[in-house]
Amino acid sequence: MILKKLPHPLRVINFITCRPTPLLSIGLFATNRCNSKCKICGIWRSEPKVDLEPEIVENLFKSKLLKPGYTTIALTGGEFILHPKCCEIISMCKEYGFNFHLLSNGLASDKLIKIVRLFKVKKLFLSLDGGPKPIRW
Ligand code: SF4
Numbered sequence: 496m497i498l499k500k501l502p503h504p505l506r507v508i509n510f511i512t513c514r515p516t517p518l519l520s521i522g523l524f525a526t527n528r529c530n531s532k533c534k535i536c537g538i539w540r541s542e543p544k545v546d547l548e549p550e551i552v553e554n555l556f557k558s559k560l561l562k563p564g565y566t567t568i569a570l571t572g573g574e575f576i577l578h579p580k581c582c583e584i585i586s587m588c589k590e591y592g593f594n595f596h597l598l599s600n601g602l603a604s605d606k607l608i609k610i611v612r613l614f615k616v617k618k619l620f621l622s623l624d625g626g627p628k629p630i631r632w
Pocket residue numbers: 529530531532533535536537538539572573574600622
C-alpha cells in the first residue's frame with residue numbers, strides 16, 4: 496500500500512537535482528468541432544471553428560514541459576477525430592514517443608475504427624452518456 500503513495504522516480508530525481516519536473520499528463524483540446532450537440536456542453540455552438548495547428552503541437556512536444564515516455568497526452572476536443580489534421584497529430588505523438596489516449600463520442604464510428612486500427616491506439620475513452628436516445632438539443 497505504501498509503495499503506491501511514492502512519487503514517480505523521475506519526480507524524486509528532479510527534486511534532488513532541483514530540475515523542473517515535466518508534466519505527467521496534458522489534455523490537448525485540439526478542436527472545437529463536434530458532431531454531437533450535448534446539453535451539458537456548448538462547444539458545438541462555438542464559432543468560428545478552430546483547429547490547433549500541428550506546428551504548435553510540435554513546439555509543445557519539443558518543449559521541456561513534456562517528456563516522451565513519461566507524459567501522457569489526452570487527445571480531445573470537441574471531437575478530436577474531426578480535426579482536419581488529427582492523423583498528423585497522432586503520428587507526431589508516436590514519432591516523439593509520447594503515451595497518448597484518444598477521447599471520442601463514437602458517433603463517427605467508421606473513421607474512429609480506421610484511426611484506432613491504423614495507429615494501433617492502445618487507449619480509447621468512449622463517452623456513452625445518457626439513455627438509449629441521444630441527448631441533444
Ligand atoms: S460529444 Fe463531448 S465535446 Fe461534443 S458536444 Fe458532447 S460533450 Fe461536448
